[in-house]
Amino acid sequence: MARAALPGRLTWRAATLVGERRETPSARTLVLDVPDWPGHLAGQHVDVRLTAPDGYSAQRSYSIASAWDDKTVELTIQRVEDGEVSPYLIDDLQVGDQLELRGPVGGWFVWREKQTAPVLLLAGGSGVVPLMAMIRARGTAKGKQPFRLIYSVRTPEDACYAQELSRRVRDEPGLDVHFVYTRVSPRKRIDVATINSYGWPADFTPDCYVCGPTTFVEAAADILVALGHDPKRIRTERFGGTS
Amino acid sequence: MNPLDGNAMAGDLRELFTVDVTAAHYTCAGCGHADAVGALILWGQEMGHVGRCPTCEDVVLRVVTAPDRVFLDLRGSVRLELPRTGS
Amino acid sequence: MGIISRGFGGRRRESVPGLPPGQYLTHDFPVLSAGPTPRIPLDRWSFTVATETGEKKKWNWQEFTALESEDVTVDIHCVTKWSKLGTTWRGVALDTLLADVETAADYTMVHSFGGYTTNVPMEDLLDGKAWIAYKFDGEDLEPEHGGPARMLIPHLYFWKSAKWVNGLTLMNDDEPGFWEAAGYHMYGDPWLEQRYQGD
């Protein structure tokens, strides 16, 4: 019998690493088993808390990469050199280990299957993670909404989910993906011309989702506004970073 | 230091409220702009969340988490519109 | 619950003796900000002291840097638990700035470009306890760290050392500043661990 989740405050719960995948040399997907997981929407995130033996603890947010499948929750972690948390999650956390997790949270940067508008996804680096959840949720629901992803990443080797993306583009009508490589000659950045060619015109009133390092998100969102997209239809998720 | 989106405080707020406050709508006391709390520009992460209006940069809300208490300061918003649980 | 993460050390941190309670030693200089970093051209910079009777005294950058400056080496303690030892600054003592100001006020509010404020009792600014610093480590103070000039009140938690300062209001009664209004301690003594209201 389905147990109705008690509406209440959210607390930390234990998650167990039950599987993993290397996405790129610097990114790893964690497959987590979270007892009593209530399900989630594409675009939501979780907070992860790590505690050292002396009681010191660190907390970070990670987007959920997977569409809800009734079983596990997947996160994809991109290494930040000298970072406190991401290298641990990539190098040290082993299958069978537990960590503390709070979520799913965030009901604003989400895509729901009932949305009918075309969708434009702009990803910078690890910002692809919640956008991949949206693509996967559309796939699971056999959605017909036209989806376009523009994915800015250093080199082809740094692109997460590359094989899955090309399979989905082949098998799922209405999905397009365009890569922008920032460290492969000729070095490119997401710019007006790219979004003009590979995005949707503002007249189509697409729902736009922009995610990645803060500097990427701000640059990409500015371009969308300059191209006439309604700021109300642009949702952003800044991941932070110093540069 | 670079800001985040209001969305990033969803977890801390969800520990206090039974609804998702980041999906609620605020109205800025400074300029009257109204939007989702998740769309605020979020500064100050280490000392607390400082949510600023994307239009006028005024502070709309602040959340400070002490070990045993949480302080929520809403003087920068004239109104917060929250969904009721179950609807 | 409190699961201990095997092999997780966290940021390199040392608990050395002699630090205020609950503090760790850091060797970098973390940047904390409650808003965008203002970039203030020196020809638009000024610092104004307003007394409780409404009298004002104002310095522009030339006038300010022509005042007698001091080199100070102090330990600083951030409420987010890092401490940094032996930091070197150059700045103008508040004693110098307030020397000719007529006042009987017991409290002050520090104001910054960008709207930040923090309250400090008058006596904590005087007798060689506080400076307006414009050099760090021998270099001009960078905008990220509060340049052109920031408050330096090392005996209180570092949020009291407001970045980008542009004025000081003298007050008869204490009032909360930016973080104090949001739950932080009115005074903020690191040795008494006065982090939050009521601590």
Ligand SMILES: Cc1cc2nc3c(=O)[nH]c(=O)nc-3n(C[C@H](O)[C@H](O)[C@H](O)COP(=O)(O)OP(=O)(O)OC[C@H]3O[C@@H](n4cnc5c(N)ncnc54)[C@H](O)[C@@H]3O)c2cc1C
């Ligand atoms: C809502 C939300 C969702 C997120 N989802 C994901 C996700 O799905 N996958 C993922 O890998 N990350 C995600 N992040 C980023 C993540 O929370 C951490 O910031 C990141 O893992 C770095 O943490 P760290 O402890 O390794 O580095 P830290 O020790 O925090 O930082 C080390 C240094 O790197 C800089 N830095 C911090 N973050 C970044 C960054 N993102 N890019 C470049 N430099 C940085 C810091 O400013 C610092 O100088 C998300 C962030 C938010 C707010």
Ligand SMILES: [Zn+2]
């Ligand atoms: Zn406003």
